[in-house]
Amino acid sequence: MSTDILKLAKQYSLYSGCILFTFGFIGNILNILVFTQLRLFRDNRTAFYLTVESINNFIYQFQTISVTILTLTYGDDATQRSLGWCKFRYMLSQILVLTSYYTLCLIAIDQFFSTNHQFRLRQMCTIKLARYITFISICIWIAHGILSGCFYDIQGSLGCVISNPIWQQYISSFFYPVLGGLLPIIITSLFSLLAFHNVRRIVRRQIPIARRRLDQQLTAMVLIRAVIAACFMSPFTIYRIYITKFPVSQNQSMQYAIARLIQSVFLSLINIHFSASFYIFLILSSRFRRQVRFLLVKKCWQRLKYLFHLNNNQINPENAEAFRTDLELA
Numbered sequence: 001m002s003t004d005i006l007k008l009a010k011q012y013s014l015y016s017g018c019i020l021f022t023f024g025f026i027g028n029i030l031n032i033l034v035f036t037q038l039r040l041f042r043d044n045r046t047a048f049y050l051t052v053e054s055i056n057n058f059i060y061q062f063q064t065i066s067v068t069i070l071t072l073t074y075g076d077d078a079t080q081r082s083l084g085w086c087k088f089r090y091m092l093s094q095i096l097v098l099t100s101y102y103t104l105c106l107i108a109i110d111q112f113f114s115t116n117h118q119f120r121l122r123q124m125c126t127i128k129l130a131r132y133i134t135f136i137s138i139c140i141w142i143a144h145g146i147l148s149g150c151f152y153d154i155q156g157s158l159g160c161v162i163s164n165p166i167w168q169q170y171i172s173s174f175f176y177p178v179l180g181g182l183l184p185i186i187i188t189s190l191f192s193l194l195a196f197h198n199v200r201r202i203v204r205r206q207i208p209i210a211r212r213r214l215d216q217q218l219t220a221m222v223l224i225r226a227v228i229a230a231c232f233m234s235p236f237t238i239y240r241i242y243i244t245k246f247p248v249s250q251n252q253s254m255q256y257a258i259a260r261l262i263q264s265v266f267l268s269l270i271n272i273h274f275s276a277s278f279y280i281f282l283i284l285s286s287r288f289r290r291q292v293r294f295l296l297v298k299k300c301w302q303r304l305k306y307l308f309h310l311n312n313n314q315i316n317p318e319n320a321e322a323f324r325t326d327l328e329l330a
Contacts, residue, residue, distance in 0.1 A: 005257035017068035024275030079160035091149030108191035115198035
Protein backbone atom coordinates (compact mmCIF):
# COMPACT_ATOMS: atom_id res chain seq x y z
CA MET A 1 0.00 0.00 0.00
CA SER A 2 2.78 2.45 0.94
CA THR A 3 4.55 1.63 -2.34
CA ASP A 4 1.42 2.57 -4.30
CA ILE A 5 1.12 5.87 -2.43
CA LEU A 6 4.78 6.69 -3.11
CA LYS A 7 4.29 5.89 -6.77
CA LEU A 8 1.23 8.14 -6.87
CA ALA A 9 3.20 10.94 -5.19
CA LYS A 10 6.02 10.64 -7.76
CA GLN A 11 3.61 10.60 -10.69
CA TYR A 12 1.70 13.57 -9.32
CA SER A 13 4.97 15.51 -8.81
CA LEU A 14 6.14 14.66 -12.32
CA TYR A 15 2.96 15.60 -14.18
CA SER A 16 2.11 18.66 -12.09
CA GLY A 17 5.74 19.82 -12.24
CA CYS A 18 5.92 19.56 -16.03
CA ILE A 19 2.55 21.25 -16.56
CA LEU A 20 3.29 24.11 -14.15
CA PHE A 21 6.80 24.54 -15.57
CA THR A 22 5.36 24.95 -19.07
CA PHE A 23 2.72 27.46 -18.01
CA GLY A 24 5.11 29.25 -15.64
CA PHE A 25 7.85 29.51 -18.27
CA ILE A 26 5.48 31.09 -20.80
CA GLY A 27 3.67 33.28 -18.24
CA ASN A 28 6.79 34.72 -16.60
CA ILE A 29 8.41 35.43 -19.97
CA LEU A 30 5.28 37.32 -21.10
CA ASN A 31 5.15 39.21 -17.78
CA ILE A 32 8.76 40.33 -18.26
CA LEU A 33 8.07 41.42 -21.84
CA VAL A 34 4.91 43.35 -20.96
CA PHE A 35 6.47 45.25 -18.05
CA THR A 36 9.74 46.04 -19.87
CA GLN A 37 8.69 46.61 -23.49
CA LEU A 38 5.60 48.82 -23.13
CA ARG A 39 6.26 52.56 -22.70
CA LEU A 40 3.29 52.68 -20.34
CA PHE A 41 5.24 50.74 -17.68
CA ARG A 42 8.68 52.28 -18.15
CA ASP A 43 10.05 53.93 -15.01
CA ASN A 44 7.01 52.65 -13.11
CA ARG A 45 8.07 51.24 -9.75
CA THR A 46 5.30 48.66 -9.49
CA ALA A 47 6.12 47.37 -12.98
CA PHE A 48 9.80 47.19 -11.94
CA TYR A 49 8.94 45.10 -8.87
CA LEU A 50 6.68 42.84 -10.95
CA THR A 51 9.54 42.34 -13.42
CA VAL A 52 11.91 41.38 -10.59
CA GLU A 53 9.34 38.95 -9.20
CA SER A 54 8.78 37.39 -12.63
CA ILE A 55 12.54 36.89 -13.15
CA ASN A 56 12.79 35.31 -9.69
CA ASN A 57 9.81 33.06 -10.43
CA PHE A 58 11.39 32.15 -13.78
CA ILE A 59 14.52 30.90 -11.98
CA TYR A 60 12.36 29.05 -9.44
CA GLN A 61 10.66 27.20 -12.30
CA PHE A 62 13.99 25.79 -13.45
CA GLN A 63 14.95 24.79 -9.92
CA THR A 64 11.64 22.97 -9.55
CA ILE A 65 11.87 21.14 -12.88
CA SER A 66 15.43 20.08 -11.99
CA VAL A 67 14.15 18.40 -8.83
CA THR A 68 11.34 16.78 -10.86
CA ILE A 69 13.83 15.39 -13.40
CA LEU A 70 16.07 14.05 -10.61
CA THR A 71 13.08 12.36 -8.99
CA LEU A 72 12.09 10.81 -12.31
CA THR A 73 15.65 9.61 -12.99
CA TYR A 74 16.75 8.36 -9.57
CA GLY A 75 13.47 7.80 -7.75
CA ASP A 76 14.10 10.68 -5.32
CA ASP A 77 15.45 14.24 -5.38
CA ALA A 78 19.08 13.05 -4.77
CA THR A 79 19.44 15.11 -1.59
CA GLN A 80 20.09 11.90 0.38
CA ARG A 81 23.14 11.03 -1.73
CA SER A 82 24.91 14.36 -2.15
CA LEU A 83 25.58 16.65 0.81
CA GLY A 84 26.42 19.57 -1.51
CA TRP A 85 23.12 19.23 -3.38
CA CYS A 86 21.28 18.77 -0.07
CA LYS A 87 22.57 22.13 1.17
CA PHE A 88 22.34 23.96 -2.16
CA ARG A 89 18.79 22.86 -2.97
CA TYR A 90 17.27 24.12 0.28
CA MET A 91 19.47 27.21 0.29
CA LEU A 92 18.34 28.20 -3.23
CA SER A 93 14.71 27.38 -2.47
CA GLN A 94 14.69 29.67 0.57
CA ILE A 95 16.32 32.51 -1.37
CA LEU A 96 13.85 32.30 -4.26
CA VAL A 97 10.78 31.84 -2.05
CA LEU A 98 11.63 34.72 0.29
CA THR A 99 12.57 36.99 -2.64
CA SER A 100 9.22 36.28 -4.28
CA TYR A 101 7.18 36.77 -1.09
CA TYR A 102 8.86 40.01 -0.04
CA THR A 103 8.99 41.47 -3.53
CA LEU A 104 5.22 41.06 -3.47
CA CYS A 105 5.25 42.93 -0.15
CA LEU A 106 7.33 45.71 -1.71
CA ILE A 107 4.85 45.92 -4.59
CA ALA A 108 1.93 46.37 -2.20
CA ILE A 109 3.79 48.93 -0.05
CA ASP A 110 4.92 50.92 -3.08
CA GLN A 111 1.42 50.91 -4.54
CA PHE A 112 0.09 52.27 -1.25
CA PHE A 113 2.59 55.16 -1.28
CA SER A 114 2.17 55.90 -5.00
CA THR A 115 -1.62 56.24 -4.59
CA ASN A 116 -1.50 58.13 -1.29
CA HIS A 117 -3.29 61.48 -1.19
CA GLN A 118 -0.26 63.16 0.43
CA PHE A 119 2.05 64.51 -2.26
CA ARG A 120 5.09 64.25 0.05
CA LEU A 121 4.66 60.49 0.40
CA ARG A 122 4.12 60.03 -3.33
CA GLN A 123 7.21 62.08 -4.11
CA MET A 124 9.34 60.15 -1.62
CA CYS A 125 9.17 56.93 -3.67
CA THR A 126 11.33 56.91 -6.80
CA ILE A 127 12.48 54.24 -9.24
CA LYS A 128 16.04 54.71 -7.93
CA LEU A 129 14.87 53.99 -4.37
CA ALA A 130 12.98 50.93 -5.61
CA ARG A 131 16.18 49.55 -7.16
CA TYR A 132 18.16 50.13 -3.96
CA ILE A 133 15.50 48.46 -1.79
CA THR A 134 15.25 45.49 -4.14
CA PHE A 135 19.03 45.04 -4.16
CA ILE A 136 19.23 45.18 -0.36
CA SER A 137 16.29 42.80 0.01
CA ILE A 138 17.83 40.21 -2.31
CA CYS A 139 21.19 40.46 -0.50
CA ILE A 140 19.45 39.82 2.85
CA TRP A 141 17.67 36.71 1.54
CA ILE A 142 20.87 35.40 -0.06
CA ALA A 143 22.70 35.77 3.26
CA HIS A 144 19.81 34.09 5.09
CA GLY A 145 19.74 31.23 2.58
CA ILE A 146 23.49 30.61 2.80
CA LEU A 147 23.33 30.58 6.60
CA SER A 148 20.39 28.19 6.56
CA GLY A 149 22.09 25.90 4.03
CA CYS A 150 25.03 25.44 6.41
CA PHE A 151 22.77 23.66 8.92
CA TYR A 152 21.37 21.03 6.53
CA ASP A 153 22.85 17.56 6.75
CA ILE A 154 22.11 13.99 5.67
CA GLN A 155 20.95 11.95 8.66
CA GLY A 156 20.34 8.30 7.86
CA SER A 157 16.74 7.38 7.18
CA LEU A 158 15.55 10.98 7.77
CA GLY A 159 17.41 12.15 4.69
CA CYS A 160 18.36 15.81 4.17
CA VAL A 161 17.25 17.62 7.34
CA ILE A 162 18.39 20.42 9.62
CA SER A 163 20.99 19.01 12.02
CA ASN A 164 21.36 21.98 14.37
CA PRO A 165 18.64 21.96 17.10
CA ILE A 166 18.76 25.73 17.58
CA TRP A 167 18.28 26.41 13.86
CA GLN A 168 15.61 23.73 13.73
CA GLN A 169 13.75 25.58 16.48
CA TYR A 170 14.17 28.85 14.57
CA ILE A 171 12.84 27.30 11.34
CA SER A 172 9.81 25.69 12.98
CA SER A 173 8.98 28.56 15.36
CA PHE A 174 9.80 31.65 13.30
CA PHE A 175 10.83 31.01 9.69
CA TYR A 176 7.82 29.01 8.46
CA PRO A 177 5.05 30.49 10.63
CA VAL A 178 6.24 34.13 10.56
CA LEU A 179 9.01 35.03 8.09
CA GLY A 180 7.77 32.77 5.30
CA GLY A 181 4.15 32.59 6.38
CA LEU A 182 2.02 35.13 8.24
CA LEU A 183 4.30 38.18 7.88
CA PRO A 184 4.34 38.44 4.05
CA ILE A 185 0.64 37.54 3.90
CA ILE A 186 -0.29 40.25 6.43
CA ILE A 187 1.97 42.92 4.87
CA THR A 188 0.81 42.24 1.32
CA SER A 189 -2.88 42.02 2.21
CA LEU A 190 -2.85 45.11 4.46
CA PHE A 191 -1.05 47.46 2.07
CA SER A 192 -3.00 46.15 -0.93
CA LEU A 193 -6.25 46.98 0.84
CA LEU A 194 -4.93 50.41 1.85
CA ALA A 195 -3.84 51.08 -1.74
CA PHE A 196 -7.25 49.97 -2.98
CA HIS A 197 -8.84 52.43 -0.54
CA ASN A 198 -6.55 55.18 -1.87
CA VAL A 199 -7.53 54.42 -5.46
CA ARG A 200 -11.22 54.72 -4.63
CA ARG A 201 -10.52 58.32 -3.57
CA ILE A 202 -8.14 59.07 -6.42
CA VAL A 203 -10.90 60.56 -8.62
CA ARG A 204 -11.16 63.49 -6.24
CA ARG A 205 -7.57 64.56 -6.95
CA GLN A 206 -6.28 66.44 -9.96
CA ILE A 207 -4.40 63.58 -11.58
CA PRO A 208 -4.13 62.91 -15.35
CA ILE A 209 -6.59 60.26 -16.47
CA ALA A 210 -3.83 58.05 -17.91
CA ARG A 211 -2.03 57.95 -14.54
CA ARG A 212 -5.32 57.38 -12.73
CA ARG A 213 -6.21 54.40 -14.90
CA LEU A 214 -2.73 52.91 -14.53
CA ASP A 215 -2.89 53.23 -10.73
CA GLN A 216 -6.32 51.62 -10.67
CA GLN A 217 -5.16 48.76 -12.88
CA LEU A 218 -1.96 48.02 -10.93
CA THR A 219 -3.68 48.29 -7.55
CA ALA A 220 -6.40 45.84 -8.57
CA MET A 221 -3.79 43.44 -9.95
CA VAL A 222 -1.70 43.60 -6.78
CA LEU A 223 -4.74 43.11 -4.50
CA ILE A 224 -5.94 40.06 -6.43
CA ARG A 225 -2.39 38.68 -6.54
CA ALA A 226 -2.06 39.11 -2.76
CA VAL A 227 -5.31 37.26 -2.00
CA ILE A 228 -4.50 34.33 -4.29
CA ALA A 229 -0.89 34.14 -3.04
CA ALA A 230 -2.13 33.88 0.55
CA CYS A 231 -4.40 30.96 -0.42
CA PHE A 232 -1.53 29.06 -2.07
CA MET A 233 1.12 29.85 0.55
CA SER A 234 -0.79 28.88 3.69
CA PRO A 235 -1.17 25.07 3.26
CA PHE A 236 2.53 24.45 2.54
CA THR A 237 3.56 26.74 5.41
CA ILE A 238 1.42 24.77 7.87
CA TYR A 239 2.76 21.47 6.51
CA ARG A 240 6.41 22.57 6.82
CA ILE A 241 5.89 23.70 10.42
CA TYR A 242 4.51 20.27 11.28
CA ILE A 243 7.07 18.20 9.38
CA THR A 244 10.00 20.19 10.79
CA LYS A 245 8.83 19.57 14.34
CA PHE A 246 7.90 15.93 13.67
CA PRO A 247 10.11 14.52 10.86
CA VAL A 248 9.02 11.16 9.45
CA SER A 249 11.62 8.43 8.97
CA GLN A 250 11.67 6.28 5.84
CA ASN A 251 11.47 3.26 8.16
CA GLN A 252 7.87 4.29 8.89
CA SER A 253 6.79 3.27 5.42
CA MET A 254 3.10 4.22 5.53
CA GLN A 255 3.56 7.53 7.34
CA TYR A 256 6.47 8.41 5.06
CA ALA A 257 4.45 7.66 1.93
CA ILE A 258 1.51 9.76 3.10
CA ALA A 259 3.84 12.62 4.03
CA ARG A 260 5.42 12.52 0.56
CA LEU A 261 2.01 12.64 -1.11
CA ILE A 262 0.85 15.57 1.04
CA GLN A 263 4.13 17.36 0.36
CA SER A 264 3.71 16.84 -3.40
CA VAL A 265 0.20 18.33 -3.35
CA PHE A 266 1.19 21.36 -1.25
CA LEU A 267 4.34 21.93 -3.31
CA SER A 268 2.19 22.05 -6.44
CA LEU A 269 0.14 24.83 -4.79
CA ILE A 270 3.34 26.78 -4.12
CA ASN A 271 4.37 26.19 -7.74
CA ILE A 272 1.04 27.65 -8.87
CA HIS A 273 1.96 30.80 -6.92
CA PHE A 274 5.20 31.03 -8.94
CA SER A 275 3.53 30.19 -12.26
CA ALA A 276 0.11 31.82 -12.32
CA SER A 277 0.57 35.59 -11.91
CA PHE A 278 0.42 36.28 -15.65
CA TYR A 279 -2.75 34.22 -16.07
CA ILE A 280 -4.36 35.82 -13.02
CA PHE A 281 -3.70 39.28 -14.49
CA LEU A 282 -4.89 38.12 -17.91
CA ILE A 283 -8.19 36.69 -16.65
CA LEU A 284 -9.12 39.48 -14.26
CA SER A 285 -7.88 42.62 -16.07
CA SER A 286 -9.31 43.58 -19.45
CA ARG A 287 -6.71 46.36 -19.78
CA PHE A 288 -3.89 43.86 -19.21
CA ARG A 289 -5.37 41.66 -21.96
CA ARG A 290 -5.27 44.63 -24.34
CA GLN A 291 -1.68 45.35 -23.34
CA VAL A 292 -0.63 41.73 -23.96
CA ARG A 293 -2.44 41.71 -27.31
CA PHE A 294 -0.71 44.94 -28.29
CA LEU A 295 2.69 43.54 -27.27
CA LEU A 296 2.26 40.31 -29.22
CA VAL A 297 0.60 41.76 -32.34
CA LYS A 298 2.02 45.26 -32.69
CA LYS A 299 5.52 44.67 -31.34
CA CYS A 300 6.62 41.02 -31.40
CA TRP A 301 4.83 40.04 -34.62
CA GLN A 302 5.94 43.19 -36.45
CA ARG A 303 9.53 42.56 -35.43
CA LEU A 304 9.33 38.95 -36.60
CA LYS A 305 7.92 40.06 -39.96
CA TYR A 306 10.73 42.58 -40.31
CA LEU A 307 13.35 40.03 -39.27
CA PHE A 308 12.19 37.45 -41.81
CA HIS A 309 11.40 40.05 -44.51
CA LEU A 310 7.71 39.18 -44.59
CA ASN A 311 6.60 42.79 -44.96
CA ASN A 312 8.97 44.32 -47.49
CA ASN A 313 6.33 46.49 -49.19
CA GLN A 314 5.35 48.42 -46.05
CA ILE A 315 6.39 52.07 -46.19
CA ASN A 316 4.17 53.55 -43.47
CA PRO A 317 6.03 54.63 -40.31
CA GLU A 318 5.33 52.03 -37.63
CA ASN A 319 6.89 53.90 -34.73
CA ALA A 320 4.34 56.71 -34.71
CA GLU A 321 1.42 54.30 -34.87
CA ALA A 322 2.89 52.10 -32.15
CA PHE A 323 3.50 55.12 -29.96
CA ARG A 324 -0.10 56.33 -30.32
CA THR A 325 -1.49 52.86 -29.60
CA ASP A 326 0.78 52.52 -26.60
CA LEU A 327 -0.58 55.76 -25.20
CA GLU A 328 -4.15 54.63 -25.78
CA LEU A 329 -3.47 51.59 -23.59
CA ALA A 330 -2.85 53.95 -20.71
